[in-house]
Amino acid sequence: xxxxxxxxxxxxxxxxxxxxxxxxxxxxxxxxxxxxxxxxxxxxxxxxxxxxxxxxxxxxxxxxxxxxxxxxxxxxxxxxxxxxxxxxxxxxxxxxxxxxxxxxxxxxxxxxxxxxxxxxxxxxxxxxxxxxxxxxxxxxxxxxxxxxxxxxxxxxxxxxxxxxxxxxxxxxxxxxxxxxxxxxxxxxxxxxxxxxxxxxxxxxxxxxxxxxxxxxxxxxxxxxxxxxxxxxxxxxxxxxxxxxxxxxxxxxxxxxxxxxxxxxxxxxxxxxxxxxxxxxxxxxxxxxxxxxxxxxxxxxxxxxxxxxxxxxxxxxxxxxxxxxxxxxxxxxxxxxxxxxxxxxxxxxxxxxxxxxxxxxxxxxxxxxxxxxxxxxxxxxxxxxxxxxxxxxxxxxxxxxxxxxxxxxxxxxxxxxxxxxxxxxxxxxxxxx
Amino acid sequence: xxxxxxxxxxxxxxxxxxxxxxxxxxxxxxxxxxxxxxxxxxxxxxxxxxxxxxxxxxxxxxxxxxxxxxxxxxxxxxxxxxxxxxxxxxxxxxxxxxxxxxxxxxxxxxxxxxxxxxxxxxxxxxxxxxxxxxxxxxxxxxxxxxxxxxxxxxxxxxxxxxxxxxxxxxxxxxxxxxxxxxxxxxxxxxxxxxxxxxxxxxxxxxxxxxxxxxxxxxxxxxxxxxxxxxxxxxxxxxxxxxxxxxxxxxxxxxxxxxxxxxxxxxxxxxxxxxxxxxxxxxxxxxxxxxxxxxxxxxxxxxxxxxxxxxxxxxxxxxxxxxxxxxxxxxxxxxxxxxxxxxxxxxxxxxxxxxxxxxxxxxxxxxxxxxxxxxxxxxxxxxxxxxxxxxxxxxxxxxxxxxxxxxxxxxxxxxxxxxxxxxxxxxxxxxxxxxxxxxxxxxxxxxxxxxxxxxxxxxxxxxxxxxxxxxxxxxxxxxxxxxxxxxxxxxxxxxxxxxxxxxxxxxxxxxxxxxxxxxxxxxxxxxxxxxxxxxxxxxxxxxxxxxxxxxxxxxxxxxxxxxx
Numbered sequence: 001x002x003x004x005x006x007x008x009x010x011x012x013x014x015x016x017x018x019x020x021x022x023x024x025x026x027x028x029x030x031x032x033x034x035x036x037x038x039x040x041x042x043x044x045x046x047x048x049x050x051x052x053x054x055x056x057x058x059x060x061x062x063x064x065x066x067x068x069x070x071x072x073x074x075x076x077x078x079x080x081x082x083x084x085x086x087x088x089x090x091x092x093x094x095x096x097x098x099x100x101x102x103x104x105x106x107x108x109x110x111x112x113x114x115x116x117x118x119x120x121x122x123x124x125x126x127x128x129x130x131x132x133x134x135x136x137x138x139x140x141x142x143x144x145x146x147x148x149x150x151x152x153x154x155x156x157x158x159x160x161x162x163x164x165x166x167x168x169x170x171x172x173x174x175x176x177x178x179x180x181x182x183x184x185x186x187x188x189x190x191x192x193x194x195x196x197x198x199x200x201x202x203x204x205x206x207x208x209x210x211x212x213x214x215x216x217x218x219x220x221x222x223x224x225x226x227x228x229x230x231x232x233x234x235x236x237x238x239x240x241x242x243x244x245x246x247x248x249x250x251x252x253x254x255x256x257x258x259x260x261x262x263x264x265x266x267x268x269x270x271x272x273x274x275x276x277x278x279x280x281x282x283x284x285x286x287x288x289x290x291x292x293x294x295x296x297x298x299x300x301x302x303x304x305x306x307x308x309x310x311x312x313x314x315x316x317x318x319x320x321x322x323x324x325x326x327x328x329x330x331x332x333x334x335x336x337x338x339x340x341x342x343x344x345x346x347x348x349x350x351x352x353x354x355x356x357x358x359x360x361x362x363x364x365x366x367x368x369x370x371x372x373x374x375x376x377x378x379x380x381x382x383x384x385x386x387x388x389x390x391x392x393x394x395x396x397x398x399x400x401x402x403x404x405x406x407x408x409x410x411x412x413x414x415x416x417x418x419x420x421x422x423x424x425x426x427x428x429x430x431x432x
Numbered sequence: 433x434x435x436x437x438x439x440x441x442x443x444x445x446x447x448x449x450x451x452x453x454x455x456x457x458x459x460x461x462x463x464x465x466x467x468x469x470x471x472x473x474x475x476x477x478x479x480x481x482x483x484x485x486x487x488x489x490x491x492x493x494x495x496x497x498x499x500x501x502x503x504x505x506x507x508x509x510x511x512x513x514x515x516x517x518x519x520x521x522x523x524x525x526x527x528x529x530x531x532x533x534x535x536x537x538x539x540x541x542x543x544x545x546x547x548x549x550x551x552x553x554x555x556x557x558x559x560x561x562x563x564x565x566x567x568x569x570x571x572x573x574x575x576x577x578x579x580x581x582x583x584x585x586x587x588x589x590x591x592x593x594x595x596x597x598x599x600x601x602x603x604x605x606x607x608x609x610x611x612x613x614x615x616x617x618x619x620x621x622x623x624x625x626x627x628x629x630x631x632x633x634x635x636x637x638x639x640x641x642x643x644x645x646x647x648x649x650x651x652x653x654x655x656x657x658x659x660x661x662x663x664x665x666x667x668x669x670x671x672x673x674x675x676x677x678x679x680x681x682x683x684x685x686x687x688x689x690x691x692x693x694x695x696x697x698x699x700x701x702x703x704x705x706x707x708x709x710x711x712x713x714x715x716x717x718x719x720x721x722x723x724x725x726x727x728x729x730x731x732x733x734x735x736x737x738x739x740x741x742x743x744x745x746x747x748x749x750x751x752x753x754x755x756x757x758x759x760x761x762x763x764x765x766x767x768x769x770x771x772x773x774x775x776x777x778x779x780x781x782x783x784x785x786x787x788x789x790x791x792x793x794x795x796x797x798x799x800x801x802x803x804x805x806x807x808x809x810x811x812x813x814x815x816x817x818x819x820x821x822x823x824x825x826x827x828x829x830x831x832x833x834x835x836x837x838x839x840x841x842x843x844x845x846x847x848x849x850x851x852x853x854x855x856x857x858x859x860x861x862x863x864x865x866x867x868x869x870x871x872x873x874x875x876x877x878x879x880x881x882x883x884x885x886x887x888x889x890x891x892x893x894x895x896x897x898x899x900x901x902x903x904x905x906x907x908x909x910x911x912x913x914x915x916x917x918x919x920x921x922x923x924x925x926x927x928x929x930x931x932x933x934x935x936x937x938x939x940x941x942x943x944x945x946x947x948x949x950x951x952x953x954x955x956x957x958x959x960x961x962x963x964x965x966x967x968x969x970x971x972x973x974x975x976x977x978x979x980x981x982x983x984x985x986x987x988x989x990x991x992x993x994x995x
Binding site: 002003004005006007008009010012014015017019022024025026029032033034036037039041042043044045110111112113114115116117 | 840844850915930
């Protein structure tokens with residue numbers, strides 16, 4: 001019988017294994033339970049696939065949307081509804097990255113101890129409703145986008161897109177691309193704003209860049225083709241080439257460095273891949289250093305080839321320039337600071353910052369942006385087909401309490417320093 | 433919030449664990465062997481192994497003694513026999529070689545190898561005195577307080593469901609918990625009147641049953657009447673089996689017929705079963721459906737559990753292996769792979785208990801693995817279940833449907849639950865059986881669901897603890913086999929539904945909704961009860977000093993015991 005006593009220990013081991021598995025499951029439930037409870041089959045908190053609890057507010061606590069048993073209740077103000085719709089999501093689920101879907105685990109109000117027995121949760125978005133409204137108004141029905149990020153924390157302060165619509169009083173036929181959040185999901189020909197990328201590559205790869213004397217006759221021959229400028233810029237140093245946005249200079253720099261280096265910079269600065277941020281995925285832009293001929297490569301240095309840039313990615317790049325080359329990865333949730341990511345060396349970032357400040361001072365005029373201490377670059381992206389060019393404006397402001405970097409695009413807006421700059425000024429003014 | 437329920441459940445579990453698992457009662461002594469030097473060996477079981485092995489009950493460290501030498505066995509009437517277990521140097525009784533099992537009496541000398549031992553059997557009077565001494569030294573089991581706690585637990589559940597389910601179901605609720613309490617108290621009084629005090633296993637089983645009833649009330653309240661009847665049948669089966677198991681001779685006599693009956697039942701099932709939900713393991717008789725495989729489990733325990741002499745004289749387990757193969761094969765053929773897996777695991781445990789050899793177990797496991805591979809390749813839907821295992825969220829709408837929803841339900845309930853009858857999960861098909869852990873977690877909280885798991889683990893430890901003092905190896909093996917049935921079903925049910933094991937659709941003993949499963953769970957418990965030899969504790973064990981079959985007419989006092 002004593003033999004059996006020992007053999008019976010297999011049953012004890014079996015029991016302990018069961019207990020260990022249960023413990024392991026408990027640990028999993030502690031870590032993953034929030035996502036499990038947020039699964040939309042959960043009849044406790046979903047009605048026909050729609051979450052029935054939770055509140056979404058802007059960074060200042062203004063309620064943008066409440067989810068209830070009877071559906072989503074948006075803001076009482078029509079402008080706010082239209083200006084924030086793409087951040088919250090529509091009831092039919094046509095909008096890709098609404099907070100209702102992205103942050104549903106927070107909206108359930110789940111906790112390991114209480115499950116979903118309590119109230120729904122509140123999600124405080126990083127965006128400012130005030131800035132959203134200003135941006136949406138400034139876009140004024142034109143297609144375009146405004147992206148503003150806090151370069152010290154990575155929080156997205158404004159992510160506005162137009163055209164949008166009021167989810168409560170939606171028109172019969174929505175404008176083209178009304179579901180698209182252009183700030184994070186659309187890519188455009190960058191035009192001169194891409195000179196900031198060429199500049200970063202040149203600072204690090206052309207040792208005598210700042211000593212060089214450049215000359216512009218209004219056009220330059222490169223590899224059998226021709227690059228043109230809107231004017232004869234004459235003799236200048238690199239700072240003035242940026243301030244005057246000289247195509248000839250930046251095209252020849254790109255040709256000089258070659259496709260591989262240009263490609264590396266476009267890649268490492270985030271312009272060519274999707275970027276996972278808290279609450280969304282920023283679409284990938286496009287850049288290929290492997291051009292069919294040298295003239296195409298040269299034009300790409302001036303942002304005028306077949307390459308594409310997503311507005312939020314450009315704002316992210318400007319944030320890195322403003323913040324010494326390093327940022328917290330972007331986030332749509334207030335107070336949530338993403339992982340630190342370095343895009344540029346500190347010295348390169350400083351060089352770029354200086355040249356952007358120089359550009360504002362000598363080209364755009366500081367008086368046009370009173371009180372902003374602006375560093376910026378405009379872009380006028382020719383898109384062909386007899387259409388007006390796309391208007392870009394990007395940069396950052398030096399302000400301890402409002403450390404914001406931004407990018408604005410207005411489709412067919414004409415001159416960058418015109419429409420897009422006006423729009424950026426309006427939004428920044430409500431933020432400072 | 434279920435603080436009161438949790439507290440009572442924890443208290444019941446802790447009290448039962450202390451009184452059953454950690455009570456250090458003295459061994460029963462049934463006889464002694466004294467060697468020439470005067471060293472005395474107490475015989476503390478009805479089956480004792482004599483040999484040189486460290487696992488022998490009477491260990492004689494002498495080169496001439498084989499590791500496994502002889503078996504000394506007592507029957508219900510107190511008669512002792514001795515058998516040689518194929519030892520190298522043989523055994524002598526009263527100077528004559530032992531060929532087959534021989535009667536041994538007080539004063540007889542037994543020579544095993546070179547060692548000479550004198551046998552003394554305890555007289556009935558001595559046994560009674562010993563038992564009284566044992567009783568004095570043992571702690572009271574405090575079953576009364578346990579019953580009060582159980583009653584409170586059941587009443588709290590009833591009260592909560594009466595509130596949450598509304599007046600329309602009041603009758604169902606009252607019937608459910610009324611029947612649990614009525615049966616619990618009736619059997620408690622029956623146990624007391626049979627002068628037994630151990631009621632831990634029953635209290636835990638009734639507690640689990642009431643959780644199962646609560647689940648049924650929120651998912652399928654009309655079915656509660658059938659379950660109530662099945663509980664009565666199950667509890668009756670339990671006490672009948674306890675009574676049956678008291679007499680080892682009776683058990684030995686009927687062991688093989690019961691096994692054969694089990695096989696026959698499986699055969700009938702195989703021929704005439706109606707397929708229900710994929711598995712062809714249901715029988716319909718007179719409008720009542722039942723699952724024969726649940727009942728066959730009990731036959732399986734009888735078939736696998738054998739006496740000490742048989743274990744060590746016929747070391748192979750071939751016959752049982754064939755029996756097991758038929759059971760597992762038939763179940764697999766009926767496409768009830770979960771139950772087949774349970775039988776197979778229990779087979780492994782029994783094979784190990786009997787052979788002590790990992791090699792035997794390993795070989796069987798290898799064979800089964802081969803069969804499993806063939807089964808998986810032949811049946812695409814099983815391959816699917818394996819493919820999704822561990823990845824349920826990747827196909828939450830189809831193959832991972834049950835698992836993802838169970839996890840969602842568990843997470844929703846948190847530690848304290850949403851309230852009885854207030855969950856959503858019980859409306860999912862088969863949630864109250866195959867995914868019952870999810871229903872309990874969602875409505876009563878993870879703590880109570882985890883404690884339901886502890887309850888089954890408690891049964892398993894009770895079995896392991898019982899082996900230490902079990903009178904015979906049949907009882908030891910049967911208790912462990914029953915515990916393994918519980919544990920395997922539990923593991924497959926809970927961890928299958930949580931995507932930690934392949935999802936097979938088996939029942940959580942006592943808790944899952946299902947009449948046959950409830951009956952079998954209760955019947956199975958008698959095997960564990962029969963290994964509980966604490967003084968005057970178990971209904972399934974006769975105290976020393978009583979004889980199962982008396983030649984003389986029973987005295988009045990003894991008649992009471994038999995009641």
